[in-house]
Amino acid sequence: MTDALEIRGLEAGYGRNPVLRGVDLTVPGGVTSILGSSGCGKTTLLRAVAGFVQPTGGSISVAGAEVVGGRRTVPARQRGIGYVPQEGALFPHLTVARNVAFGLPRAERRDAAKRVAASLELVELDPSLAERYPHELSGGQQQRVALARALAPRPTLVLLDEPFSSLDASLREETGRAVVRALRAADAAAVLVTHDQGEALSLADQVAVMMEGQFLQVAAPSAVYLEPADPRIAAFIGHASLLPGEIGADGRGRCALGSVAVRPASAAGPVQFAVRSEQLQVRADGDGTPGEVVDVSFFGHDATIRVRLDSGERIAARTPADSVPRAGDRVRVTVLGDVITFPR
Numbered sequence: 001m002t003d004a005l006e007i008r009g010l011e012a013g014y015g016r017n018p019v020l021r022g023v024d025l026t027v028p029g030g031v032t033s034i035l036g037s038s039g040c041g042k043t044t045l046l047r048a049v050a051g052f053v054q055p056t057g058g059s060i061s062v063a064g065a066e067v068v069g070g071r072r073t074v075p076a077r078q079r080g081i082g083y084v085p086q087e088g089a090l091f092p093h094l095t096v097a098r099n100v101a102f103g104l105p106r107a108e109r110r111d112a113a114k115r116v117a118a119s120l121e122l123v124e125l126d127p128s129l130a131e132r133y134p135h136e137l138s139g140g141q142q143q144r145v146a147l148a149r150a151l152a153p154r155p156t157l158v159l160l161d162e163p164f165s166s167l168d169a170s171l172r173e174e175t176g177r178a179v180v181r182a183l184r185a186a187d188a189a190a191v192l193v194t195h196d197q198g199e200a201l202s203l204a205d206q207v208a209v210m211m212e213g214q215f216l217q218v219a220a221p222s223a224v225y226l227e228p229a230d231p232r233i234a235a236f237i238g239h240a241s242l243l244p245g246e247i248g249a250d251g252r253g254r255c256a257l258g259s260v261a262v263r264p265a266s267a268a269g270p271v272q273f274a275v276r277s278e279q280l281q282v283r284a285d286g287d288g289t290p291g292e293v294v295d296v297s298f299f300g301h302d303a304t305i306r307v308r309l310d311s312g313e314r315i316a317a318r319t320p321a322d323s324v325p326r327a328g329d330r331v332r333v334t335v336l337g338d339v340i341t342f343p344r
């Protein structure tokens with residue numbers, strides 16, 4: 001089957017400032033989320049695919065047709081791509097129906113009423129909202145209208161740039177799920193840019209982790225989380241603490257947290273350990289590596305406790321909300337399960 005999107009060696013930037021440095025990405029279908037820290041180039045990549053930024057090298061194909069490559073550049077409106085920008089995407093002076101119809105090619109506007117109704121149904125919005133203006137809708141409803149507008153011309157690919165960033169946590173999750181259902185119902189592939197790792201992991205079929213204008217790993221959500229290809233991915237996505245250490249002749253690891261079981265099995269020698277916050281237990285006493293609590297972030301369901309070990313290294317642990325120490329407390333830290341290991 002033809003891939004919905006194929007990007008090879010893409011380079012782009014602003015003036016003399018290179019942003020994308022040879023990006024490769026294949027989106028077979030379904031939802032791919034692009035996750036990365038602020039400023040790494042996520043929006044620039046979406047804008048290059050959409051046709052709003054002119055790449056300086058590489059190629060882009062949409063549904064098998066090359067839109068950038070060699071000397072050829074297909075104009076944005078002929079790429080068959082839907083684009084849902086960050087907030088503020090709707091025309092404030094147009095009703096919902098006219099906002100959605102705006103996305104249709106001129107020749108298809110005669111049929112607009114039917115297409116608007118079908119698009120609103122896809123995004124699970126009540127048809128009675130069609131005559132409202134954007135300011136008469138909630139934030140989540142506005143984002144669904146923006147998606148309905150992008151889906152109305154039946155694109156093969158939809159690009160969504162942090163579409164839920166202005167919504168509060170509960171609305172975010174609900175809107176995210178509805179958007180993914182709508183994309184699947186419309187049989188459109190999607191690329192979703194986010195810097196929210198929960199959103200990236202829970203909504204997507206494939207997660208692409210970007211750092212400094214390149215993808216470090218493109219894989220299924222569970223693989224990115226459980227088998228990070230790079231220590232920076234473990235630190236970013238798994239909130240892992242990175243510690244230097246070594247593998248002994250017995251195959252066990254040794255680091256500031258003592259002797260630890262490792263994954264994958266590694267040859268003896270120096271390594272870097274990525275210890276996930278949820279595999280660290282912090283207790284007031286007992287066995288374990290001694291340290292002092294530096295600070296605590298309380299989230300309700302659990303808390304993140306940052307500890308300075310007596311050896312000087314810092315770690316972060318996630319603990320249940322009912323056993324949270326205070327800053328300055330003396331504690332003991334133990335490790336549960338295998339620690340991910342990277343060559344050093």
Ligand SMILES: Nc1ncnc2c1ncn2[C@@H]1O[C@H](COP(=O)(O)OP(=O)(O)OP(=O)(O)O)[C@@H](O)[C@H]1O
Pocket residue numbers: 014017019036037038039040041042043044045195
């Ligand atoms: N129009 C522009 N002119 C010049 N530089 C720009 C322009 N737009 C973005 N940049 C720069 O390009 C780099 C990548 O920006 P981009 O918006 O792609 O990052 P991002 O990963 O989407 O960030 P965020 O998560 O904060 O939205 C940044 O260093 C940014 O300052």
